[in-house]
Amino acid sequence: MPEMPEVETVRRGLIDQVKGKRITDIEIRYQNLITGDVNEFVETVKNSVIEDIGRRAKFLLIHLDNGYTIISHLRMEGKYKVSSDVNAIDKHSHAIFSLDDGQMLIYNDVRKFGRMQLWPTDRLFENKSLKKLGPEPLSDEFTFENIKPRVIKHRKDIKTVLLDQSVMSGLGNIYVDEVLWQAKIHPETPANHLTDEDIKIIIKHANDEIRLAIQSGGSTVRSYLDANGHKGNMQDRLQVYGKEGLPCPRCQTTIEKIKVGGRGTHFCPHCQVVK
Ligand SMILES: [Zn+2]
Known part of the structure; x- marks a missing residue:
């Protein structure tokens, strides 16, 4: 998709x-x-x-x-x-x-x-x-004040909450895995356990990931081509998505793939801890 x-x-x-x-x-x-x-x-x-x-x-x-x-x-x-x-x-x-x-x-x-x-x-x-769409990265509405209440009202895992387009919009499965790896937050952390600092870090990395992805023309993990027929090259910059069995670029621990909320989820069991 x-x-x-x-x-x-x-x-x-x-x-x-x-x-x-x-x-x-x-x-x-x-x-x-x-x-x-x-x-x-x-x-x-x-x-x-x-x-x-x-x-x-x-x-x-x-x-x-x-x-x-x-x-x-x-x-x-x-x-x-x-x-x-x-x-x-x-x-x-x-x-x-x-x-x-x-x-x-x-x-x-x-x-x-x-x-x-x-x-x-x-x-x-x-x-x-x-x-029904929540604020999206890089927009004026994508602020700590707007995002915090939308996130912490949930007791579900943060992976599922970040995928919920009414909480924040525009982050799909690939970028949620990347953001949580960057933020060093385990995807199964209950959303209401996150601190203000965690939320700020998620916002920062969501902005960074989306900015980088747009600069790279998107990813071609699936059969995606842009309107000019060019392939994006974001897939070359992914750190955890699709990297199960490979060493974490940060700590060399093997990246694992699990199911969270029914979605394939990639994470580093060493540097992403449950809060
Ligand atoms: Zn790691």
């Missing part, structure tokens, strides 16, 4: 290629891709100009000049590509936006889990999917 840094990489790639272009036609080949009425989606989007592309956590926000935004969630395998070649369209191309410069913005999704929804731009904060 693309994580937030990968979606940010896609956003930056798409801005370069489609910002300011008019959508002259749309073909929806998989009706369930659209949440809501497909004809209404097509009629509203047609002839609008892509003003900008934003992002909230893992949602791409394609802002149109007619007051509407396409909220696009890539889920497991959704990808965008921009091409003028009809051969770029295949059986996994579920939405094709024709642009006024002769290019096409093509949405591909092998697993068909991705969704698009049209929503008034000035009421995005009312959207059910967006409004």
Whole structure:
């Protein structure tokens, strides 16, 4: 699944290629891709100009000049590509936006889990999917004052709590493992046992990890490519994720993989202690 840094990489790639272009036609080949009425989606989007592309956590926000935004969630395998070649369209191309410069913005999704929804731009904060999202790293809201109460109200393990997008958004399985390793906190530590210092360290490393991941263009742990077809290289910088059986880069103890809250979890049993 693309994580937030990968979606940010896609956003930056798409801005370069489609910002300011008019959508002259749309073909929806998989009706369930659209949440809501497909004809209404097509009629509203047609002839609008892509003003900008934003992002909230893992949602791409394609802002149109007619007051509407396409909220696009890539889920497991959704990808965008921009091409003028009809051969770029295949059986996994579920939405094709024709642009006024002769290019096409093509949405591909092998697993068909991705969704698009049209929503008034000035009421995005009312959207059910967006409004439940907690603060995300590198944003103004990602402060100790905002994060602490959201974390310590839980008695569950900190791994599960950090994955909960209503606590903080944008950290998926890979980056939670990396952040907890950086912070030297065992993934099974009950969230309400964390000290103020622990929370500050988690916030610092969440910001650092996401900044680094965005700079690296995301990771290709799964079959992820950005909108330009480039692979990210974040996977070369991971310290614990996927490194079970290898020495911890900090203390040389063998990294273990366990299940926490049903998710594969990588950690160092020496430097990450339960609090
Ligand atoms: Zn270690």
